[in-house]
Amino acid sequence: QVQLQQWGAGLLKPSETLSLTCAVYGGSLSGHYWTWIRQPPGKGLEWIGEVHHGGRTNYNPSLKSRVTISIDTSKNQFSLNLSSVTAADTAVYFCTRVTLGFCSASNCHAIGGSEFWGQGTLVTVSS
Amino acid sequence: DIQMTQSPSSLSASVGDRVTITCRASQSIKIYLNWYQQTPGKAPKLLISAASSLQRGVPSRFSGSGSETHFTLTISSLEPEDSATYYCQQTSSPPQTFGQGTKLEIK
Numbered sequence: 001q002v003q004l005q006q007w008g009a010g011l012l013k014p015s016e017t018l019s020l021t022c023a024v025y026g027g028s029l030s031g032h033y034w035t036w037i038r039q040p041p042g043k044g045l046e047w048i049g050e051v052h053h054g055g056r057t058n059y060n061p062s063l064k065s066r067v068t069i070s071i072d073t074s075k076n077q078f079s080l081n082l083s084s085v086t087a088a089d090t091a092v093y094f095c096t097r098v099t100l101g102f103c104s105a106s107n108c109h110a111i112g113g114s115e116f117w118g119q120g121t122l123v124t125v126s127s
Numbered sequence: 128d129i130q131m132t133q134s135p136s137s138l139s140a141s142v143g144d145r146v147t148i149t150c151r152a153s154q155s156i157k158i159y160l161n162w163y164q165q166t167p168g169k170a171p172k173l174l175i176s177a178a179s180s181l182q183r184g185v186p187s188r189f190s191g192s193g194s195e196t197h198f199t200l201t202i203s204s205l206e207p208e209d210s211a212t213y214y215c216q217q218t219s220s221p222p223q224t225f226g227q228g229t230k231l232e233i234k
Contacts (some may be wrong), residue, residue: 035223044174045171045214047223060222061128094170098218111218113161115182117170 002027006095006118012125017052018082022095029071030064031052033077033098033110036069039120041100046091050076050110052101059070087126092120129217131151133226141234144145144205147174150198159219162200163229164211171210171214173198208231 004063015022024035036048049059051069060068071099099114130153140146149158158178163171173182175191178198186205188203202209210233 044228045216045225047216047225050221057159058221062222097195100176107221108220110223113163113173113176113182113218114171114175115214117172120170 001117002063002097004095004116004118006093006121007018008093008121008123010063010122012123014086014125015084016125017122018080018085018089018093018125019095020080020095020121020123021077022079023075023077024097025076026114027097029073029076029078031099033101033112034069034071035096035098035110035114036080036093037096037114038089038093040088040091048080048093048095050083050098052108056108058107085123090123093097094118094120110125128222128227129156129219129224131215131217131224131226133215133229135229136227137230138170138200139232139234140205142205146202146209146231148195148200148213148215148231150226152196152198152202152217152219156219158194159194159217160191160198161216162189163214164209165214165217166211170213174213179206183197207234209233214225 003025006022035050071078095118096114097116098110162175165171179191
């Protein structure tokens with residue numbers, strides 16, 4: 001059974017960089033899309049972005065200038081970096097796996113649902 | 128970005144009731160629509176993908192339908208454990224977007 005286990009700093013000061021890592025157990029990174037989704041306390045879900053096992057990425061334009069999602073196949077992990085955080089970035093962050101994807105001439109992106117989720121990490125930004 | 132609008136935002140129903148939640152997309156997303164169930168303190172759980180494909184292990188009382196811009200999630204006979212918040216998600220094109228959620232309470 002696939003399991004995603006995530007970790008990273010839970011308390012940041014404004015302007016610092018959020019860094020989270022998600023390790024994949026019971027399966028390979030190959031053939032899947034790996035995504036980050038966040039949820040502010042008491043609010044809905046926001047897609048941050050995704051990385052294909054081959055390294056291609058797609059980001060939410062609202063965060064694109066600050067976000068980097070990377071993949072490390074040697075460790076079977078993928079990571080999220082979000083720079084210059086503010087209180088508005090306070091949220092529970094989830095890593096997920098999506099299997100089904102689609103490629104056009106210019107891009108590839110996930111089209112399936114998130115079948116597996118990490119346990120979530122609450123990241124609080126406060127001075 | 129494609130906007131997803133769910134309705135209602137909350138509802139209260141009794142065990143055994145039939146419940147329908149609607150999700151509308153601001154433009155055609157074909158069938159690239161997923162439904163999730165989330166209980167407090169937990170990660171969302173994928174119930175239905177591609178508008179109507181029930182995930183393995185999800186009870187058959189859950190069903191999804193629709194295409195293009197109009198989608199529905201139906202619970203045919205409510206059980207107490209269905210108390211949760213339900214989200215739709217479009218994956219037609221990045222950025223993926225979610226509906227605002229529907230909080231379902233069991234009376």
